[in-house]
Amino acid sequence: MLILQLLVSGIETGALYALTAAGFALIFGATRIFHFAHGATYALAGYAFVLATRLGWAWPAGVLLALVVAIAFGLLLEAAVYRPIQRHHGAFFTVFVAAFGVVIVVQSLIELSFGRAYIAISSPLTRAHEVLPGLYVARVFWLALATAGVIFAVLGGFLARTRAGIGLRALAENPDLLRAFGLSARRLSALAFALGSALAVPGAVLGAMTTGLSPGVGAHVMLISLAASVMGGIGSLRGAALAGLLLGIVENLVVAGLDTQWSEAAGFVALFAFILFRPRGIFGAALVR
Amino acid sequence: MSALLSARGLTRHFGGINAVEAVDLDLAPGIITALVGPNGAGKTTLFNLITGHLAADAGVVELFGQRITGHAPHRIARMGLARSFQDLRLFARMSVRDNVLAATEPVSWFWQPGGARAARERAARGAQALERTGLAPLARAEAADLAYAERKFLSLARILASGARIWLLDEPASGLDPASRARFTTLLRAAVADGVTICLIEHNLDIVIELADRIVFLDQGRKLAEGPPESILGDPRLAAIYFGERA
Amino acid sequence: MTAYLLNLAQLAAIFGLLSVSLNILIGYGGIFSVAHAVFFGLGAYAGAHVALDLFPDLLLAALASAVIAGVLSAALALPALRVRGEYFVIASLGLQMLATTVFTEAQAITGGLGGLVGIPPPTLFGFTLAGPLVFLFCCLAFLALALALVRQLMRGSFGRALMALRDSETAAEALGKNVALIKTLAVVLGTAFAGIAGALFAFQEEFVNVESFTLDQSVLILAMVIIGGAGTLSGPLIGTLLLLLLPAALTFIPFIPPTDIGAVQQLIYGLAMTLLMIFRPAGLAGRAMGRR
Numbered sequence: 001m002l003i004l005q006l007l008v009s010g011i012e013t014g015a016l017y018a019l020t021a022a023g024f025a026l027i028f029g030a031t032r033i034f035h036f037a038h039g040a041t042y043a044l045a046g047y048a049f050v051l052a053t054r055l056g057w058a059w060p061a062g063v064l065l066a067l068v069v070a071i072a073f074g075l076l077l078e079a080a081v082y083r084p085i086q087r088h089h090g091a092f093f094t095v096f097v098a099a100f101g102v103v104i105v106v107q108s109l110i111e112l113s114f115g116r117a118y119i120a121i122s123s124p125l126t127r128a129h130e131v132l133p134g135l136y137v138a139r140v141f142w143l144a145l146a147t148a149g150v151i152f153a154v155l156g157g158f159l160a161r162t163r164a165g166i167g168l169r170a171l172a173e174n175p176d177l178l179r180a181f182g183l184s185a186r187r188l189s190a191l192a193f194a195l196g197s198a199l200a201v202p203g204a205v206l207g208a209m210t211t212g213l214s215p216g217v218g219a220h221v222m223l224i225s226l227a228a229s230v231m232g233g234i235g236s237l238r239g240a241a242l243a244g245l246l247l248g249i250v251e252n253l254v255v256a257g258l259d260t261q262w263s264e265a266a267g268f269v270a271l272f273a274f275i276l277f278r279p280r281g282i283f284g285a286a287l288v289r
Numbered sequence: 290m291s292a293l294l295s296a297r298g299l300t301r302h303f304g305g306i307n308a309v310e311a312v313d314l315d316l317a318p319g320i321i322t323a324l325v326g327p328n329g330a331g332k333t334t335l336f337n338l339i340t341g342h343l344a345a346d347a348g349v350v351e352l353f354g355q356r357i358t359g360h361a362p363h364r365i366a367r368m369g370l371a372r373s374f375q376d377l378r379l380f381a382r383m384s385v386r387d388n389v390l391a392a393t394e395p396v397s398w399f400w401q402p403g404g405a406r407a408a409r410e411r412a413a414r415g416a417q418a419l420e421r422t423g424l425a426p427l428a429r430a431e432a433a434d435l436a437y438a439e440r441k442f443l444s445l446a447r448i449l450a451s452g453a454r455i456w457l458l459d460e461p462a463s464g465l466d467p468a469s470r471a472r473f474t475t476l477l478r479a480a481v482a483d484g485v486t487i488c489l490i491e492h493n494l495d496i497v498i499e500l501a502d503r504i505v506f507l508d509q510g511r512k513l514a515e516g517p518p519e520s521i522l523g524d525p526r527l528a529a530i531y532f533g534e535r536a
Numbered sequence: 537m538t539a540y541l542l543n544l545a546q547l548a549a550i551f552g553l554l555s556v557s558l559n560i561l562i563g564y565g566g567i568f569s570v571a572h573a574v575f576f577g578l579g580a581y582a583g584a585h586v587a588l589d590l591f592p593d594l595l596l597a598a599l600a601s602a603v604i605a606g607v608l609s610a611a612l613a614l615p616a617l618r619v620r621g622e623y624f625v626i627a628s629l630g631l632q633m634l635a636t637t638v639f640t641e642a643q644a645i646t647g648g649l650g651g652l653v654g655i656p657p658p659t660l661f662g663f664t665l666a667g668p669l670v671f672l673f674c675c676l677a678f679l680a681l682a683l684a685l686v687r688q689l690m691r692g693s694f695g696r697a698l699m700a701l702r703d704s705e706t707a708a709e710a711l712g713k714n715v716a717l718i719k720t721l722a723v724v725l726g727t728a729f730a731g732i733a734g735a736l737f738a739f740q741e742e743f744v745n746v747e748s749f750t751l752d753q754s755v756l757i758l759a760m761v762i763i764g765g766a767g768t769l770s771g772p773l774i775g776t777l778l779l780l781l782l783p784a785a786l787t788f789i790p791f792i793p794p795t796d797i798g799a800v801q802q803l804i805y806g807l808a809m810t811l812l813m814i815f816r817p818a819g820l821a822g823r824a825m826g827r828r
Contacts, residue, residue, distance in 0.1 A: 034669070050545030085815050091817075092621050093568055097762050100755065100814035108799040197710055219751075223633065226626055265637035268630040275627040279619045342706060366712040378707035380700045382767070391700045394693040397714035399721065450749045451711055 002137055006101065006252045012141045012210070014248025016203035017147040018241040020221055021156070021228035025201030025240035026227065027074075030192035033082050034092065035074075035108075036099035039222025041108035041197045046068040046204035046213045049112055053121050064098030064263045074197030075100065075190055083189075103218060111215040123156050131224045140210055155199075159237075170193055228270040230279075292317050293486050294370070295454055299338050299348035308334045310510040311348070314488075318456060321481055322452075322488040323501035325521075327531055332490045333443050341365045352455070367395050371390030373444045375460045375490075381433040385424055385443055387525040388432050389415045392451040421476060438469040445476065446533035453493065455482070458489040461495050470534050474499050498522070543666040543740075549675035550736050555760040555772035556682050557729035562758070563689055563767035565722040566623050567616050567811040570754045571632040574612075575727040577639055577749030583653045583704025584744050585645075586735075588775050594665065594674060597735040605731025606724045613723040617716050618765075620820030632751050634701040639746040651717045651745025675736050682729050687769060689725075698722050759805050763812060765819025774821050779805060 020227040024038045052062030079097050125143060128253040129138035167188045185275050203221070207213065225240075228247055232239025254263040300310045309331040316322055322456045324332045339345035339350055341362040350358045357365050366372075382386050393411040394401050401407065422442040427435065432443060433491035441461065448456055464474045477500060481487060491497050496519065497504065504521040506514040508530050514521055521527060538803055554576060561567040579601030586597040615627035639646050646652070658674075665671050689695050699719050700708040738744045748777050756779065764775025783801045786792060792800055816824060 042710065081810060081814060085817075089816070093562075093566075094813045094817045096568070096622075096625060097758075098810045101806045101809030101811075101813065104802050105757070106811065108803035108806065111799040112796055112803070227630070229624055230623065242789050262637060262641070268634045271628060271630045272634065275615055275619055275623055275630070279623055280777075342709070361714075362706075362709040363712050363714050366710055374710075375706065378704040380703040382703055382709070383696070385700050387696050387699075391693075391696040391708075392711050394696065395712045396693075397697060397712075399689060399692075399694045447711065458824045465597060501700045533697075 002256060003253070004132075004254055007249065008135070008137055008141060010173075010249035011245070011250060012144045012248070015144045016206055016227060017221075017224050017248045018244035019148055019151060020200045020203040021225040021232070021240040022152070022237050024225040025229045025232070026168070026199065026221075027044070028193050028194035028234065029237065030081075030171045031078075031189050033078075033086075034096055035077070035082075035098055035193070035196070036202065036222065036226075037077055037102040038104045038196070038225055039220070041070050041073050041218075042200040042204045042207075042221045043110060043213070043215070043218030044073055044105060045201045047114060047119075048209045049205045049208050050114070050119055050121060050213065051182050052140070063201070063205055067198060070176050070201050070204075071194045071196045074193040078190060078193040090134070103222070103223055107215045107218060110218075114215070115262040118212045118214045119208070123209050126209055129137035140206060144202075144206050144246060149205070151199070152223035153204065164188070164191060168195075184244035193289065198205035224267065227267055230271060231274045293329050293353060293415060294339070294488075296339060296350045298336065299350065300346045301334060301338055302346055307510045312510070313439065314339075314505065314512075316456075316486050316488050318484065318486050319481060320486065320502045321500050321519075322478065322489060322503045322505060323497045324490045324505050324507060325492075325494075326507035326513075327533060328412045329509070332505040333459055334489060335507070336372060336459060337478070340370060340457065348422055356500050357488070361465050363397070366451075366453070366492075369452075369454045370457070371448040371451050371455070372457040373448060373459055373461055375463075376459045377440055379435075379440060379443055379447075381431070382429065383432055385430050385432055385435070385446075386415065386419070388430040388443055389424075389446050389450045392418075392447040414452065415450050418446045421449060421479075423444040423472065438465055441465060441473070445473070449480070454485055456487045456489075457487060458487065460490055460492065462491070463493060470496065478499060486490070494522070544670060544673050544674055544780065546668065546740050548555070548574070548776060548801035549672065549679050550733050550740065551757070552681055552776045552778060552809050553675075553679045553733040554730055554734070554757050555742070555764065556679070556686060556781075557733065558757050559761050559766060559772045560686060560698075560726040560729075561579065562723055562761055563697050563724075563765075563771070564695060564702065565719065567719060567723065568621060569612060569628040570625060570751070570758060571628040572727075572730055573751070574632055574635040574747045574758050575609060575730040576734045576737070576748070576757075577635065577729025577731035577744075578605045578608055580638075580738045580744040580749070581646050581652070581734075582731065583735025583738040584655050587655050587738065588652065592656045592658050592739070594671075594739070597658070597739070598678070598732045599641060600645065601735035604729075605734070608729035609723050612727065615696060615722045616719050616723060618825055619647045629751075632754055636746060636750050639749060646746065647745040649746065652738075653743040655738055655742045659743075671740065675740075678732055678736065682732075683769070688736035690769075694718075694721070706824065718766075724754055756758070756805075759809055762819055763805065763808055764822030768819070768821045771819050771821035773818070778820075783823050 024035060025036065027033065027035045049062045050067040052065045073261050080103065082095060085098060089190055103185055111146045125140040126138050128138045131137045159169060167190065170187050171192070173183060223242065228244035229240045232241070232243035250266055250270070253262045254266045294316040296312065296314040299309055299312045312335055314335070317446060324335070326332055334343065338345045343358070348358065350368060351357060352365065352368055356466060357368065372410050380391065390411065393414050396402060418429055422445055424439065424446055425440055427439060435443060462470050465473060474496065477487060501518050504516065504518050505512060506521055506527055514524065514527060556573045558569070561569050576768040583597035584599045584602040587742065592595070611631060612628060616624055619627065640649055658671065660674070665674065697708065697713050701715050702720055703714060705715055730773060759780050760775035761772050762775070763778060764773065765771025783797060786797050786801055812819060
């Protein structure tokens with residue numbers, strides 16, 4: 001029964017990881033920018049929700065605030081950091097270091113504002129009910145699954161059917177096509193960042209209620225998103241989502257057999273193995289060196 | 290005269306596309322061979338197969354009588370095969386002088402063998418390459434700061450300095466102004482007179498006519514024709530393919 | 537006060553050695569590793585064991601640390617050879633996270649979270665180096681050695697080969713460079729020096745524990761190299777001095793509560809990293825932009 005319990009929490013974590021990882025993969029897939037500060041988006045969204053709750057706002061307002069903060073942050077970075085660097089023929093290295101710097105700045109600002117301790121929002125959603133003998137499931141589990149399901153369905157439809165969605169997919173692979181359709185690369189890039197950043201919000205909000213937040217959460221989530229994107233195959237949203245789900249499950253199952261410390265490490269062993277033996281990931285296209 | 294470089298049946302597929310299909314190529318000493326064909330004909334891919342940058346699905350390459358198919362690119366390069374790239378791939382953050390010196394240093398270790406004497410010889414070879422390409426006054430400049438024509442010449446200077454006997458040049462003179470082009474072709478002719486064998490990919494037919502002793506025509510991965518310039522360039526069927534008048 | 541300054545100077549020398557060694561990978565080799573603290577740690581643990589289990593000879597500890605870090609750097613070299621820049625960064629990130637866990641769990645070797653304590657003062661040719669000034673000179677000597685070696689190598693054929701593969705791997709191959717070998721040599725060299733820095737650190741602190749070898753530390757060393765100027769000789773030193781003196785300077789500012797100093801410090805160098813990448817990516821010692 002313990003395994004089943006761990007599986008449940010694993011799927012819950014995994015669903016949220018899947019969303020955040022998909023956000024990162026979306027941005028990278030469309031703009032080819034390694035948005036290493038995506039984890040900071042998650043952290044900011046989560047803490048914005050916490051702030052709203054502390055101010056006594058109702059939860060929809062809190063979610064809205066988180067969305068506004070996340071999207072604004074993503075757009076700000078695209079305009080003020082990534083685009084200027086790319087204009088000056090910035091190497092990948094330069095983009096990465098700049099993003100890293102942003103992560104550190106955000107982390108320290110959060111620490112100065114909220115302190116280093118774990119913060120969690122208590123909510124009736126997290127109260128567990130015994131569903132089967134020995135198996136406790138909280139309502140937030142179903143919420144996480146439902147949210148992930150709905151968002152992925154909508155996202156899939158958007159990317160496949162709308163002009164903007166197709167534009168996003170074309171942006172990375174075939175920029176000339178955009179001109180033919182009268183779409184602007186700049187606006188699509190902004191859209192990618194807005195959409196990708198928004199995808200971090202559900203995970204952040206639900207995460208604030210379940211596992212809780214700390215200033216370092218952004219880094220942790222970033223690493224997971226990165227690992228998921230690599231293992232799923234860079235450029236594949238489906239892959240990133242699937243890998244995110246798997247990482248969540250593995251992270252929780254490992255606790256059954258090994259120390260908690262190893263649960264995080266397990267993900268990295270998998271990541272390292274993938275990079276060594278199958279860098280293209282599960283769904284990705286072959287890398288061109 | 291026996292060929293210095295000999296490729297037989299080179300084939301490479303990408304997914305469903307036959308990039309190069311059963312191509313034979315012989316490069317004989319003292320001859321400039323031009324590789325022509327419409328875009329996507331597989332010319333650069335053929336170069337990549339020969340130099341080892343890309344693995345062949347089938348076929349054999351022999352250099353100076355030795356089989357080099359499947360060898361690592363740096364090993365093939367050290368045997369005396371040099372190659373330039375369409376996008377140049379200069380060492381942008383290094384000086385012009387260092388770009389050229391790097392070409393003279395074959396051993397991958399903390400130091401080169403031979404001591405001070407060999408070092409002086411290498412430096413002399415490098416300086417000579419810079420002289421012949423007219424880059425000596427720019428020796429200390431950073432490669433990224435060079436003008437277009439200078440960059441083209443630096444790419445050539447590297448190859449000159451390497452001492453290679455067989456050169457595969459990928460559109461080496463494209464975009465050059467007439468004066469620079471004239472200097473370029475003079476340099477290539479002088480190298481051939483020194484015993485170097487050159488094969489170049491070139492779209493500019495003026496350059497091809499000026500330089501080529503022999504032309505190899507590729508289309509969609511296959512070798513369609515091979516022969517002296519007059520017969521190839523005079524063939525209306527090939528002209529039609531080249532200028533894209535295919536159905 | 538003098539003791540405090542001497543301590544700071546020793547740390548400056550040790551971290552100077554760390555950034556000079558990371559510069560070999562990042563600046564000259566384009567091998568972007570965020571796992572440097574791992575080798576710092578390996579060297580520290582190795583040095584600590586030599587001091588505790590054998591005899592605390594400085595040279596012996598330094599040698600053991602260099603060898604262990606250099607050999608284990610294969611873990612870093614392997615991905616460096618297999619995948620290009622972006623993926624390598626991730627791999628090194630994964631390695632750093634993994635190493636933190638291993639350092640915490642391998643109680644027998646690393647002392648776990650408690651670490652290894654009671655490291656005796658170092659000896660050299662039989663003489664105990666009791667005074668901080670003498671030890672400082674030893675650290676500076678190692679730093680000077682590393683600098684001289686780097687300067688010599690980077691001006692010669694190895695430096696050219698390394699920088700060539702940084703700027704264009706395929707062109708370097710086409711000119712006969714054995715990319716795999718050069719990359720491995722660079723990684724071994726850089727990590728070996730990081731290991732030596734670790735041994736020095738073990739003697740300096742008289743204890744080692746995993747807290748000093750986490751991702752935060754790797755990022756600090758990275759920041760020193762980048763802010764100072766990657767690929768230059770003086771850059772890493774400038775970066776080290778700046779980033780080490782920063783927290784010291786911050787303690788003198790009255791209105792920052794001491795518990796917040798760490799966060800403010802991080803805030804400043806995070807900001808510095810980002811702003812530099814936008815306006816002056818070559819770092820303080822590097823070339824200004826806009827000259828093209």
